[in-house]
Amino acid sequence: MKFDLRIFRKQKGLTQKQVAEFLGIGQSFVSQMERGKDATPKETIAKLIDKFGDIQVDIAELNESKTTIGSGRVIPYYDAEVAAGTEYGMEMMQTAPVGVIEIGGLLKDSEFAMRVYGNSMVPNYPAGCVIGLRQYNEHFIEPGTVYVIETEENRFLKRLYYSKDKKAFRCMSDNHMKHENGPMEGEYFYPEFEIPFEDVRRLLRVTGVIKRNIL
Structure with a gap:
């Protein structure tokens, strides 16, 4: 299943600010990735899954x-x-x-x-x-x-x-x-x-x- 940062974040009970702070990036960049304007890098996906667990079944x-x-x-x-x-x-x-x-x-x-x-x-x-x-x-x-x-x-x-x-x-x-x-x-x-x-x-x-x- 395609990784969806917005669904992932909400399933884990995280705010955009918390994700941005964890990744060391700006909150606006998190927002852009969630809207599809910027693809979520593979290393970012791996880092999030390693910390919070994989996305749940849709x-x-x-x-x-x-x-x-x-x-x-x-x-x-x-x-x-x-x-x-x-x-x-x-x-x-x-x-x-x-x-x-x-x-x-x-x-x-x-x-x-x-x-x-x-x-x-x-x-x-x-x-x-x-x-x-x-x-x-x-x-x-x-x-x-x-x-x-x-x-x-x-x-x-x-x-x-x-x-x-x-x-x-x-x-x-x-x-x-x-x-x-x-x-x-x-x-x-x-x-x-x-x-x-x-x-x-x-x-x-x-x-x-x-x-x-x-x-």
């Missing part, structure tokens, strides 16, 4: 053109971003599906699927996994359940609760890892945050997950 590529497989039911796969973290520059434009995925038992209640970037929902939703989703039109959430919560600027995968004043959603991560040293010692890598109700553009219920080791 499930859409494996499933495209499958329309009558297994159970016969398939759902569209959108290679849009669902961030399991907060430091992501999201692209919120609506896009056409890039392939299809067989529903099967894992995604039987799903209407479509997307890929997860970032590590804040580990171990249940690791970076690179694909989640099944369906539109959520109820007036009340089920506290403690995992949703994709979408605003004008971001699309987050989080375990949701109500804020104490009942005016916002509390967005919680499954990854409870803490900093071991430095000025942030003892603090969570992925602290909770709130999104006011009026900022929510859309809620999606997570209905299933396909992890890499299942493929």
